[in-house]
Amino acid sequence: MVSLHPIMAKSADLDPRHILNKSGYKATKGRTCILEVLINEKGPITVAEISKKLGRNKVDEVTLYRALEALVSSGILRKVDLQRGNARYYEFVETHHHHFVCSDCGAIESFSDKLCEKIVKNALKNSNIFKKADTHSLEIFGICSKCAKQNR
Amino acid sequence: MVSLHPIMAKSADLDPRHILNKSGYKATKGRTCILEVLINEKGPITVAEISKKLGRNKVDEVTLYRALEALVSSGILRKVDLQRGNARYYEFVETHHHHFVCSDCGAIESFSDKLCEKIVKNALKNSNIFKKADTHSLEIFGICSKCAKQNR
DNA sequence: ACCATAAACGCAAGTTAGTTGCAATAAATT
DNA sequence: AATTTATTGCAACTAACTTGCGTTTATGGT
Ligand SMILES: [Mn+2]
Ligand SMILES: [Mn+2]
Ligand SMILES: [Zn+2]
Ligand SMILES: [Zn+2]
Numbered sequence: 475m476v477s478l479h480p481i482m483a484k485s486a487d488l489d490p491r492h493i494l495n496k497s498g499y500k501a502t503k504g505r506t507c508i509l510e511v512l513i514n515e516k517g518p519i520t521v522a523e524i525s526k527k528l529g530r531n532k533v534d535e536v537t538l539y540r541a542l543e544a545l546v547s548s549g550i551l552r553k554v555d556l557q558r559g560n561a562r563y564y565e566f567v568e569t570h571h572h573h574f575v576c577s578d579c580g581a582i583e584s585f586s587d588k589l590c591e592k593i594v595k596n597a598l599k600n601s602n603i604f605k606k607a608d609t610h611s612l613e614i615f616g617i618c619s620k621c622a623k624q625n626r
Numbered sequence: 627m628v629s630l631h632p633i634m635a636k637s638a639d640l641d642p643r644h645i646l647n648k649s650g651y652k653a654t655k656g657r658t659c660i661l662e663v664l665i666n667e668k669g670p671i672t673v674a675e676i677s678k679k680l681g682r683n684k685v686d687e688v689t690l691y692r693a694l695e696a697l698v699s700s701g702i703l704r705k706v707d708l709q710r711g712n713a714r715y716y717e718f719v720e721t722h723h724h725h726f727v728c729s730d731c732g733a734i735e736s737f738s739d740k741l742c743e744k745i746v747k748n749a750l751k752n753s754n755i756f757k758k759a760d761t762h763s764l765e766i767f768g769i770c771s772k773c774a775k776q777n778r
Numbered sequence: 779a780c781c782a783t784a785a786a787c788g789c790a791a792g793t794t795a796g797t798t799g800c801a802a803t804a805a806a807t808t
Numbered sequence: 809a810a811t812t813t814a815t816t817g818c819a820a821c822t823a824a825c826t827t828g829c830g831t832t833t834a835t836g837g838t
Contacts, residue, residue, distance in 0.1 A: 596739055614762040620755070686787070
């Protein structure tokens with residue numbers, strides 16, 4: 475938990491305009507709003523959800539797709555597969571973590587575990603063709619207790 | 627490595643017809659061929675690739691999609707996200723494992739690590755809403771040494 | 779071997795998701 | 809304020825599925 479001085483609107487690394495410029499993008503109205511939506515979101519959301527949350531700041535869907543792909547390629551956003559249809563899920567990358575997902579209702583719980591690094595290290599050691607790893611994804615799927623109760 | 631008696635065409639758990647029937651499906655020509663393709667494949671492949679490998683046994687694309695979804699829902703096949711465009715990747719589930727994927731050329735190396743189970747156990751212990759886990763996915767992304775060399 | 783039944787199939791049509799090209803616009807740099 | 813270059817919106821397109829429905833085919837019972 476970071477506590478901010480009241481006079482500071484936002485720490486720089488949570489300010490969409492600053493983030494965009496730092497990565498060499500123009501802080502246009504569109505991208506600023508898009509990134510703001512994702513920063514304010516606790517978990518991954520779909521393209522359609524982002525569009526809806528933009529409200530009166532809605533951008534063309536082409537613009538949205540292009541912006542999301544750009545931000546992913548810079549490591550600002552992350553695309554995750556939550557195995558729910560084929561919609562893509564995006565989330566702002568603050569700290570690395572994983573997801574526990576309910577296969578029924580889609581409820582998401584985040585977690586992290588430093589054992590992951592150990593696994594990546596092992597995989598690299600045993601690999602014949604990889605010398606370094608960039609990223610990894612780990613999601614666990616199950617039925618949440620609410621859904622488990624209902625489906626009985 | 628399992629050694630089979632010459633008179634035995636295939637061990638039962640690798641025989642598509644047997645697998646289909648055991649799960650309550652009809653061993654139609656279509657599904658038998660589809661499953662055969664996936665059993666003979668070492669890694670996950672796309673719908674288009676499956677279709678091509680079917681050759682003269684090609685089925686309608688609708689049939690293919692319906693068959694794949696059915697087989698996934700029975701746990702016979704698995705759908706994995708290798709972060710390469712939006713085509714879906716399917717693979718026959720023989721033993722649980724994970725993938726190390728080249729973000730550039732798509733090369734895949736499989737691995738498994740029992741530390742995964744530990745992570746799942748940890749996540750369950752710390753979870754407020756999940757009491758059990760069904761499956762999990764873990765993929766590592768990097769650039770293979772061949773691509774690393776070329777891109778220099 | 780034949781029949782009944784339900785699963786699976788193929789076709790046609792439709793939808794949803796994502797892409798490409800290009801001229802117009804708006805940040806950033808000077 | 810002018811210049812430069814990324815970004816945008818529109819229109820059109822492609823790829824990736826999905827749905828409905830009448831026909832076919834595998835399977836289990838006679
Ligand atoms: Mn998350
Ligand atoms: Mn595999
Ligand atoms: Zn649930
Ligand atoms: Zn490679």
